[in-house]
Amino acid sequence: MLFYEVECFCCKKKFRIYEGSAGYANFKENNQRGKYTCESCSHTIRLEAIFNLLRK
Numbered sequence: 566m567l568f569y570e571v572e573c574f575c576c577k578k579k580f581r582i583y584e585g586s587a588g589y590a591n592f593k594e595n596n597q598r599g600k601y602t603c604e605s606c607s608h609t610i611r612l613e614a615i616f617n618l619l620r621k
C-alpha cells in the first residue's frame with residue numbers, strides 16, 4: 566500500500582497518509598506547503614472552526 570509519512574504541524578507527531586484516503590490527493594497537490602495534521606488534530610481544528618463560526 567502506498568503512503569506518505571508526514572509530520573503533523575500541530576502536535577509534531579509523524580503520521581501516514583495512505584493512498585485513497587481524503588488527505589492523499591490533497592497532499593499530492595499541496596506538496597510544498599507542508600501543513601498537515603493528523604486525524605485527531607484535524608478533528609480538533611474542525612471543531613474549533615465550528616465553534617468560531619457559532620460565536621460570530
Ligand SMILES: [Zn+2]
Pocket residue numbers: 573574575576577578602603604605606607
Ligand atoms: Zn497532530
